[in-house]
Amino acid sequence: MTAALLGPLISLLATGFLIWLAYFMGFRGGRRFESEAAFLALSAPYGGATQHLMDAGGAGGIALLGDGQLLVAKIVGDKVATRVFPLSALDRLVTSPAKDGQHLSITLQFNDLGFSAMTLEMKMGTLPAWLDRLPTKGRIV
Numbered sequence: 859m860t861a862a863l864l865g866p867l868i869s870l871l872a873t874g875f876l877i878w879l880a881y882f883m884g885f886r887g888g889r890r891f892e893s894e895a896a897f898l899a900l901s902a903p904y905g906g907a908t909q910h911l912m913d914a915g916g917a918g919g920i921a922l923l924g925d926g927q928l929l930v931a932k933i934v935g936d937k938v939a940t941r942v943f944p945l946s947a948l949d950r951l952v953t954s955p956a957k958d959g960q961h962l963s964i965t966l967q968f969n970d971l972g973f974s975a976m977t978l979e980m981k982m983g984t985l986p987a988w989l990d991r992l993p994t995k996g997r998i999v
Contacts, residue, residue, distance in 0.1 A: 889936050890916035897921075900940055901929050909988040911964075913978045920966065920978070922988055930966070932976050941973050948992055950975075953985055964989070 891897045894912055897919045901907040907921035907929065918932030928948065931940045950967040957963075961983055967975040 889933050889938075891919070891931075891933075892916065897931065900931050900938070904929060904942060909986070911978060911980065911986060911989060914961070914981045915979060918976055918978060920989075928992075930968070930973070930976065939973070941968075941970065943968055943970070945993055951989075951992065 891912065894910070897912050897916075898907055898910060898921070901910075901921050901923060904927070905924040908924055910919060910921035912919035916933075918930075920931075921929040923929055923942070926945060928943045928945060929940065930943060931938055933939075947968050947970060948966065949969040950965075952965040952967075954963050954965075955961075957979075962980045962985065963977055964980060964985070965975055965977045
């Protein structure tokens with residue numbers, strides 16, 4: 859085997875090994891909330907949720923807590939990132955048709971630079987009334 863072929867072959871084998879190792883260590887796919895109960899369990903330490911909305915694919919959700927604050931949870935890698943915000947922290951709410959054109963996609967932007975915007979794909983075609991009443995600085999429907 860010539861040296862010109864040996865270098866690329868070693869690189870290909872090393873790349874294949876790293877892909878196999880990542881798969882073996884559990885990096886096989888995205889984590890999701892299995893059910894609404896799993897999502898709502900996050901609100902229990904804060905007194906429970908009165909209203910909630912969960913992403914159709916289970917990638918996150920938003921809940922209105924009993925004390926009037928918002929619990930926001932989203933999957934980031936293999937962890938769940940949660941924040942509790944006052945209602946005034948919701949900076950922008952944008953609704954648009956989802957990819958299938960029949961449902962809604964909601965993008966929520968908070969005034970916390972450490973918590974990026976999140977998008978929820980809804981199974982329903984209209985915005986829930988409790989979410990429509992949230993105060994925002996900018997609402998694009």
